[in-house]
Amino acid sequence: MSRIGNQPIELKDGVEFSIDADNVLTIKGDKGSDTLKIDDNIHVAEDDGVLTVTRSSDDDHQRSLHGLYRSLINNMIIGVTEGYQKELELRGVGFRASMSNGVLRMTLGYSHPIYFAAPDDVDVEVDNKKKKNTVIIVSGINNELVGQVAAKIRSLRPPEPYNGKGIRYVDEWVRRKAGKSAAKA
Numbered sequence: 001m002s003r004i005g006n007q008p009i010e011l012k013d014g015v016e017f018s019i020d021a022d023n024v025l026t027i028k029g030d031k032g033s034d035t036l037k038i039d040d041n042i043h044v045a046e047d048d049g050v051l052t053v054t055r056s057s058d059d060d061h062q063r064s065l066h067g068l069y070r071s072l073i074n075n076m077i078i079g080v081t082e083g084y085q086k087e088l089e090l091r092g093v094g095f096r097a098s099m100s101n102g103v104l105r106m107t108l109g110y111s112h113p114i115y116f117a118a119p120d121d122v123d124v125e126v127d128n129k130k131k132k133n134t135v136i137i138v139s140g141i142n143n144e145l146v147g148q149v150a151a152k153i154r155s156l157r158p159p160e161p162y163n164g165k166g167i168r169y170v171d172e173w174v175r176r177k178a179g180k181s182a183a184k185a
Helices: 060-081 143-155
Strands: 016-019 024-028 033-037 042-047 050-055 084-091 096-100 103-107 114-117 122-127 135-140 166-169
Touching: 024 060, 033 060, 042 060, 050 060, 060 143, 084 143, 096 122, 122 143, 135 143, 143 166
Parallel strands: none
Antiparallel strands: 016 024, 024 033, 042 050, 084 135, 084 166, 096 103, 103 114, 122 135
């Protein structure tokens, strides 16, 4: 019995749900719409504003898909109503970011600036608090895509453990190491 898959999903106000004959689920909300192709053995039904996800048998593969699709549908509903957001922080001397014509320009300690063009479904902006230009905000309705774009930006200069320089998530803690001079003492 899937504990996650059996939980009902409440449709929030202003959310429209539809599923076509090819098992393609469409969720529409205030922030946009999102689609998902569902496996043929998984069934989604709506009853009085509550979605239920069921499977056709207790096969191990279908049991694993049951909870997965329930979580994906729930994430879609949260995405079209509230949206998802990840914040990245640039740490290092001279590290900064700016936006121009939809392209993110970052100075990350290399001999050249790095340019990053985000996909159409994701919004990338630079938070200009205190004129530091060191916080990048990635937002959108698709949780997977927002996380993937944030991870791609982070991979351009991941935080290193000796000085702590690099791109990190705002709430990320980087374990610091002592350098080789600490071993000589």
